[in-house]
Amino acid sequence: METPHYAPHYVAARVQRVLAEDDRTNELGIRVDVRGEELFLRGQVSSDERRHQIEDVARETAPGLRVHNEIKLVEVREPGEEEHL
Template sequence: MEAPQYVAARVQQALAEDGRTNELGIRVDVRGDQLFLRGQVSEAGQRDRLGLVAHEAAPELHLHNEITIVGDVFDQGEDEHLD
């Protein structure tokens, strides 16, 4: 059985290198047969793609996608004006 830190590194590398995700800011934790993804993305579609890529990289683990979706920084009630 592969050590948890190696499984986490393999998943982290897949998230960074897969063309569907190219994501560096996601924390990957492996505990037993559980795989946890944590971090923030700007849209639900990206969250779903990250879960898919992580599952493909470690299909033997039970995935817990705890990534949260945050709005764009300009969606906080203020309009951006470019001149």
């Protein structure tokens, strides 16, 4: 297996694939970036539990990297103004 430190591009791709395919997450919309020994997670999910689950799966998939969880919670506001078509 590739050493994550030497192949950041592949590590990011692998984490993104696992986040989509792992039954604990099944998240397709999470952006993963690796810079040096830091891994950044960005995107939006609808609960704090999902946010943490994604971080856990990312840590497992890329051990040794420092994970920065920058995933935001989707804000579901009350309906606003209607649009006239």
